[in-house]
């Protein structure tokens with residue numbers, strides 16, 4: 594059983610007095626963090642260790658409750674209630690620093706926060722109170738596993754999905770094409786290949802590979818999970834590139850195909866283009882939500898194209914074959930004699946190809962917009978007056994009948 598007393602002086606680590614104010618603690622940590630941050634010390638193991646130490650010191654000392662526990666016992670554990678522990682210490686059952694440990698870690702339920710109750714048992718003949726603090730042990734473990742990366746006991750984790758809104762121009766949505774988009778995604782770290790750690794696995798020097806260390810706190814002795822290796826007994830350096838995350842954020846330019854007939858609001862799924870997983874976990878997907886651009890003449894309604902076309906009075910009255918714009922270029926449209934303004938003429942399969950089914954195509958719906966001529970010459974006016982005499986019907990008759 595390892596009995597490496599591991600007394601850390603967080604105050605010394607941060608180079609501050611025990612009476613330091615929260616502000617002084619914060620300033621001291623920031624100053625050191627700037628100096629030892631892995632970003633400014635790439636591949637510098639010493640700096641990395643130092644950074645972990647100051648982070649740990651800051652974590653404890655910047656928290657009023659944790660700091661109290663540390664001040665009292667010389668170390669910190671989530672499971673120590675300052676008041677209860679102080680009372681216990683006064684009770685005098687704690688072992689002195691020289692007392693040999695009795696019982697093994699097996700007898701000492703770890704879920705009771707790592708207290709070594711072996712001496713407690715001997716003196717009182719009682720088992721410690723039942724271990725009901727399982728959950729708080731998890732909290733303790735989390736604190737340290739967060740600090741000492743490289744020993745994270747996690748399996749394959751799938752990457753998360755990404756969602757981006759993309760505006761594609763009108764023609765790309767109608768005819769299809771490729772569009773380019775810059776995205777930010779978590780990619781498998783190129784240094785550690787997603788394993789989060791680098792180098793060979795070594796026996797943890799802190800605990801000698803046992804996964805546990807003993808700490809002295811005042812008169813009490815505590816067995817705790819080795820914070821260095823999170824109780825695994827093994828050490829592997831956290832990857833310097835991804836700081837033990839297994840993934841790194843990368844900007845990536847994605848070229849993606851837009852199918853002909855892609856509609857506004859349509860989602861395009863690019864499988865495996867989301868965030869990378871870790872430890873061999875599958876990558877997430879990338880979802881692109883299409884925002885289709887507009888056009889000054891054509892309006893889209895699903896797979897149909899709506900267009901308003903000016904028609905002269907004589908074309909509408911006599912009927913005509915006129916040229917109208919379509920998404921494929923000019924096309925002939927027959928205006929039947931007697932076409933009214935606002936009337937809609939359907940041009941079958943002159944719309945947009947369906948993105949869902951290539952063999953289906955929408956229609957173009959032409960709205961007739963009759964343009965009344967501005968008469969400038971006498972002859973035209975004469976003709977129209979004559980035309981009026983020949984056609985004396987009142988177009989408002991139907992209205993009067995309904996009023």
Ligand SMILES: [Zn+2]
Pocket residue numbers: 782783784785786787788789790832833834835836837838839840
């Ligand atoms: Zn890495």
Ligand SMILES: [Zn+2]
Pocket residue numbers: 797798799800801802803804805819820821822823824825826827
């Ligand atoms: Zn260890």
